Amino acid sequence: MDYLYYLRQSKMPHIWCDGCGHGIVLKSLLRVIDKLGWDKNDVAVVSGIGCSSRTPGYVDFNTLHTTHGRALAFATGLKIAKPQLHVIVVTGDGDAVAIGGNHFIHAARRNIDISVIIYNNYIYGMTGGQVSPTTPTMKKATTTPFGNPDAPFDISRLAAAAGAAYVARTTVYHYARMDLYIEQALTKKGFSVVEVLSPCPTSYGKLNKLGNGVDMLMYQKENTVSLEKAAQLTPEELENKIVVGVFVDKEQADYQEHYQKVVQKSHNV
Amino acid sequence: MDLKDIPEVKINTDWCKSCGICVAFCPRKVLEMGMFYAQVAHPEACSGCKMCENLCPDFAITVTLPVKTAEKVK
Ligand SMILES: Cc1ncc(C[n+]2csc(CCOP(=O)(O)OP(=O)(O)O)c2C)c(N)n1
Numbered sequence A: 001m002d003y004l005y006y007l008r009q010s011k012m013p014h015i016w017c018d019g020c021g022h023g024i025v026l027k028s029l030l031r032v033i034d035k036l037g038w039d040k041n042d043v044a045v046v047s048g049i050g051c052s053s054r055t056p057g058y059v060d061f062n063t064l065h066t067t068h069g070r071a072l073a074f075a076t077g078l079k080i081a082k083p084q085l086h087v088i089v090v091t092g093d094g095d096a097v098a099i100g101g102n103h104f105i106h107a108a109r110r111n112i113d114i115s116v117i118i119y120n121n122y123i124y125g126m127t128g129g130q131v132s133p134t135t136p137t138m139k140k141a142t143t144t145p146f147g148n149p150d151a152p153f154d155i156s157r158l159a160a161a162a163g164a165a166y167v168a169r170t171t172v173y174h175y176a177r178m179d180l181y182i183e184q185a186l187t188k189k190g191f192s193v194v195e196v197l198s199p200c201p202t203s204y205g206k207l208n209k210l211g212n213g214v215d216m217l218m219y220q221k222e223n224t225v226s227l228e229k230a231a232q233l234t235p236e237e238l239e240n241k242i243v244v245g246v247f248v249d250k251e252q253a254d255y256q257e258h259y260q261k262v263v264q265k266s267h268n269v
Numbered sequence B: 001m002d003l004k005d006i007p008e009v010k011i012n013t014d015w016c017k018s019c020g021i022c023v024a025f026c027p028r029k030v031l032e033m034g035m036f037y038a039q040v041a042h043p044e045a046c047s048g049c050k051m052c053e054n055l056c057p058d059f060a061i062t063v064t065l066p067v068k069t070a071e072k073v074k
C-alpha cells in the first residue's frame, strides 16, 4: 500500500522521537483504512493534546486537533451532526484517562458509534514525562522520582466496565494483531476501544532504564501473553507481563438508535 | 540471482531517524545502521516479509515485492 497517499507530506517527517511507537500505530491505522477502502472524505480523525494527539496533523482526512482531554466531546458532536462519517479518536493515556477520563467512561456508557485508539505509553510524553493514570506502581516519572505510589488504571477493563461494545489491547510490536483489532474496532457499531501499548523511550524508557526503542520493542516481543494464556497463570507469573487480546465484542443498540427513538417521540407530542 | 527477482528495500533518508528498529528486527539481517540512517546492506537476503516496513515508525522504509511474488501473494 502507499502510505504517502494518506499523509500530509508537507508535515513530515513527524515530530515523534526516534524509537517512539506512535508512528507504528499510525501506520497500522492507515493500513486498515486502506484495506477497508474508505474514501478519505468519509473519515474524520479527532484528537486532544499530546504526542499521540499530534496524529491528525499528519493525515489527509477530515481532522480535528482539539483541547486536552476533550477529543471525545468534539467527536461526539461531530458524529451526531454527521453520522455518515467514520469518526476515529486518537489519544494518549493522559489525554484519555486523566484529564479526559470522564468523557471516556461516559462515551463508553453512551455507546456512541466512535472508535478510539489509545496510544498508551504509561506517561505524559509531550510535557516531559509526568506520571499518568496508567504509570505502573513504583515506576518512575519526573513527578514521581522515587516511584509512583498509585495503582494504575487498566484502560481496557475500564472501557469494558463502562459499557463499550468492543475493547481490545495489543502492543505495537505485534502489528498484525494491531491491524486485526483496529479493523474490528473500526467496523464495529457502537463505542470501540483499542488500547495499544506504545513505547516512549525518551521519557518513560529513560526514567525507568528500559533502554531505547529497540529494547522496549524487544520487551514487548518477549513478555506478551494472550488473555487465554493469562487465565491459566498465577498472579506471580503474570507480574511484568503484558496481557493482550479482545476483552469485549458484543452487539448492542448504539446511541444513534436510541436517539432516533427520542426524536420520533418528540415529534409526536 | 537476478536482482529484479528480489524485493526492493528503499530507505527515505530524509525521514529516517536511525532508531535501529529495522536493523534489529529484520529476520534476514538485510539492514545495517550507517552513520546517519539505516542502509540496505544485504538486499539479496530480503524475503519480502515487510517486518521492517511495518515496524518503521517513521514511514522511512518501503519494501516493493517483485512482480512475480506480488502476484503470488495476491
Ligand atoms: C488543559 C491542559 N492541561 C495541561 C496541558 C499540558 N499537556 C499537554 S500534553 C499533556 C499530556 C499528554 O500525555 P498523553 O495524553 O499520555 O500523550 P503522550 O504525549 O504521552 O503521547 C499535558 C498534561 C494542556 N495542553 N492543556
Ligand code: SF4
Residues within 6 Å of the ligand: A015, A016, A017, A019, A020, A021, A022, A051, A052, A121, A125, A126, A199, A200, A201, A202, A203, A204
Ligand atoms: S516524548 Fe515519548 S511519546 Fe513523545 S514523541 Fe518522544 S518517545 Fe514518543
